[in-house]
Amino acid sequence: MANDQSAQQPVWTKGERQLFRFAFLYFLIQAVPLDWKFYRDLFTIDWGTYYYRDLFNLSRYAPHFFGPVDTFANWAVVALIAIIGTIVWSLRDSKRTDYNELYYWLRVVLRYRLAIGVIAYGFIKLFPLQAPLPSISNLNTHYGDFTAWKLFSLSLGVVPSYESFLGLVEILGGLLLLNRKTTTIGTLIIIPFLGNIFMSNLAYEGGEYIYSFLLTTFALVLFAFDAVRLFRLVSLEQPTAPNRFQPVFKEQWQRYGRLALKSAFIFFAVFLYGYKTHAAYKTGPYLFPQTPGLPGAAGIYDVAEFTLAGKSIPYSNTDSVRWQDVVFETWNTISIKSNRPVILDRANIEQIHRDDTSRTYEQAGSAGRHYYSYQIDSIKHVLTLKNRNPNYPNEMLRLHYDQAGRQITLSGLNENRDSVYAVLHKINKKYLLNEAAKAGLRGTLKL
Template sequence: MPNVESAQSPAWSRAERTAFRFAFLYFLIQAVPLSGRFYHDLFTIDWGAFYYRDLFDLSHYAPHFFGPVDTFANWAVVAIIALVGTIVWTLRDQKRTNYPELYYWLRVVLRYRLAIGIIAYGFIKLFPLQAPLPSISNLNTPYGDFTAWKLFSLSLGIVPSYESFLGLVEILGGLLLLNRKTTSIGTLIIIPFLGNVFMSNLAYEGGEYVYSFLLITFALFLFAYDAVRLFRLVSLEQPAAPNRFKPVLTEAWQRYGRLALKSAFLFFAVFLYGYKTYAAYKTGPYQFPKTPGLTGAAGLYDVAEFKLADKTLPYSKTDSVRWQDVVFETWNTISIKSNRPVILDRTNTEQIHTADTDRTYEQAGSAGRHYYSYQIDSAQHVLTLKNRNPNYPNETLRLHYDQSGGRQITLSGLNENRDSVYVVLHKLNKKYLLNEAAKAGRRGTLKL
């Protein structure tokens, strides 16, 4: 692939050539998937309703040497490999004075790698999926029972329009990366945005700080290409010559192949992925289960009567056995508040699951309630409850239910310790400021 301008490029210093060799190898390993699993997933994409989940997972690629959890130790391994490669490259390539072609193509790789990473997150914010509105159980959990990261997510979820704005900013920055002339503008949007994401993960104990910082390094490397010229022009008010290097594609297949690849990227990563995330948004957030719950049962219930082994237990804030209140979600989740300690589910990384059993967002980071998924046997009027917290894998309850007039539910059967329980639940007509404010609108009258 000849380039008529490469001969005119000035010679680089020895330090610049060495630094570039290291950067080239380091960023290439970080950005280009070298895992066979990645390509298996790429060529077995699910083209159904949850296709956006597959593309999101692919966009989240980062080299792992120490298990599935991303850590900075993986970066150290990449750096060691790049350092060894730099030494070998330097010893075997003593004559080259610059690498403008390789620099150009490395920037192309990083532009598209950063674009897919930022756009993938942008769409699940544009259509507010990443941080959903709080569930009924979340709204009835004391503030102090949430982890810092869950509070951050819930705080974002209650302002979906702001979440959509953040997604729009991400998508705009990602799209600007697709043209080399607007790359610097895109990085000027992305760097402060990702900087805020990184600091938020650190401050609120989130699990995506390593990945967000990886994207920041990509953006900083891309911005460095024009940083000196921008500083000279804007800050020093001195002339700054543009870098006019551009590869010359001499063959027709090279020109058409470039257009085909770019068009395919736009189609799959922007239009199709965007459509799929919108379709998913219309069916509800991916964090919550899809299986419908007991008909007409959704709401908060006071535990009016509670019997254990035929012995009535009075209401108590300190009793670890006696239930205090119960929430039925619109999906098949029941949450029970009692004084029994909860071993926290500390899941705090972004994961999109299709199976209800894997969607643990509602109880993750919450210590105030025990969450149960349930199966309904409508013929026998029996609910089979299973604790959703992975720290309680064997906890199940089997309860007979009786709905009386839509305001009362009676449960009876065996609890997690195989003791008989009898519970009378009265539905509370509780209003939530969040919901009432949404109904009233910005200028409406709010009454509670």
Template sequence: MAVLDVPRSRSDAKAVSQVADWQPYEKTLFRFVFLYFAVQLLPLDGQFVRNLVATEGGYSRYVFNLSRYAPHFFGPQDSFLNWLVVALVALVGTIVWSLRANPSTNYDSLYYWLRVALRYRLAIGLIAYGFIKLFPLQAPLPSISNLNTAYGDHSAWKLFSLTLGIVPSYQSFLGGVELLGGLLLLHRKTATIGTLIILPFLGNVFFSNLAYEGGEYVYSGLLITFALVLFAFDAIRLFRLLSLELPTTPNRFQPIFSEQWQRYGRWTFKVAFVFFAVVLYGYSTYAAYRKGSVRFPQTPGLPGVAGLYNVSEFRIGGKTLPYSKTDPTRWQDVVFEAWNTISIKSNQPVRLVTTNVEQLAGADSERDYELAGSQGRHYYRYTIDSTNRLLTLKNANPNEAAETLKLAYTQVGNGQIILSGVAAPGVAGTQDSVYAVLDKVNKKYLIDEAAKAGRRGALKL
């Protein structure tokens, strides 16, 4: 064994001997903790392999998906039941280990390497989320459709995300705090300071997910357990020193790398981690931010038409329907986004998309943030046939994926657009003809006006 756990001086020898005096119950408890977190850290299911070999979506998406890995034994969604399975595996392993225990096992060394593994695993989790907050990608500014959806038509999670999205500077501040905590974990001497920053931060994330029905409470809880183990290493000494004001002996254990390849390998790993997980990932995330939100589609829509439109005239099967908030067929208003999304407000029920976990989607078809957690509007992605002036709309809701419309468009002028074509089942219940006159609304949004006011020092609505 080339890694030696030896004291560097006489005083160190005393300190190490004190730390090495493990009681039988401490050894048993440590075996369980060691095995439990070893199972949590090791790639034990196929999802890790799929994340490892995935290449689509760019480097930032690749690292982000890898950083979110945790063993799953029950379905695709994370669950506390997975923790129970891990605990049972660790319990069985503890029994076997205790029965076959080697008296010469160095538990100080095992404890040291467990903390090293937890430090880097926790660091990559914090850094991955920190950068998508620092460059506000996690919660983007609301779309026009989101701004024209009634407050009560949003789920609690969507309201939380939209509330965070309208204050990008605060989101960047949160990302900075998360990054600071993650970077402090990369050095053994600052790891405890890092956990003092991380624990209240992750606690807030955990309870926010519970309160707003987010899907990250299990994962954030897992990161909290990592941080608690790291903090526990110095917790009693800190309590004695700061609260009881008693003399406190520092922990002097430090592995000695006697082989040259071990010393170089240690620094090579640390430099590689910083380069790939901090420098390269940070640059990739910034580049993605410069291209636009990763939450919304990147395919451009009809040029110059983005905005809210009232439906002043609507016919179905040749029959004119007056404006109504209760008619499930009659369109009330239509939103054209800057990208290739049209959303239609009507009283027809929406089968809610319940996606509530953070993700960096690759293809446009995977980017469902604009419709997830929202009802009251029907979202369609469209393609443009500019020669025949034809829009082909496909429902973006995976629950209504078969619904399509083919609508001819005419831009009359003065912001008016006329759509005409055939409605597929799901819009009107039949394939009757559809005719809609859309009048653009010159609507100001407080979030946009506030941003302009910040540049010129005045707010006028």
């Protein structure tokens, strides 16, 4: 399989051969899916609207041995398996002088595994979906009521052009990995990029630090192939010969097969995935529900009157049951601000869900407000509310609504089955984020 230049490669030392055996087994287990569920999902992929969702979820594969959440304990198991395999391999293949061919194929596997990983994330940044613009509820939540990771996400979401730039960089690095000759350039882009993501996740308590570090290790292995030669050439200014080892495909089916597989990867992982992601961007952020809310109700409302169990309660910032304000989103979410404590939903892992009930981004990492999805009975004028926070699985409210201009009156039963009555007045509130977008660079911003 190798060309004649393989004979010019130096003989590997015993330590190098043992280290390679371990690295080959370790990274092969980390990169190549061995879980049957992966192939079940692969062969049942949605080729329609949610193709980008299914491919994104598949691209995040990592071997799990301990529950659904990835931990470094899974890496330890992979390393243990690789150590055992290295011992057996060393005993049965002690006379081998080099592993140039296997090293080449390991790099091929890591190149494409890393490429799909960064490209999948790159497109949901290029079309700013990963960190969307804040919702009305987010814009009316105190800064201190957000977790560090939610603040990071919201800060990225308010600058979609910068988010798109990050996605473009990530995609560029991934595309460079698809050609053997530009792989090192791609890793020089990806390593600092993924390193920054890893550090950001640590600093802001994000949930992607393990996966981002896994991709970083793939990039480091690929960069190591040329690292010594680059150091000699750039730092020591010494003559350096490139490693020109490559396989030779003698059979016609091998050459055409290689071309077909590469073309298929580029079509499905780049062009089709990019097209479907752009189409999803046009329909709205996947992190927010898609079911429309009460027509004409979107906005923030002051709670002018509030009665609980027949007792009128005046406005108070400290009362645990008195509503302070209510937000109707454009989708079917109502958020209620009160002094009632919130058990935080600490979900901080990137996920793309198909159903609205699983889309918890709007309240994840946010205290100070309780978020409810609602169903509308337009005939009886009844809203059936259900708390979106998974920590309140049984909390429901059934409220009759009367919508008149800028006023909405709600009456019914709350989560404790007590009667509740609230008169809501819509506030004509302007947001700096929206006004700045309207003004652009053309004039003075006035609120």
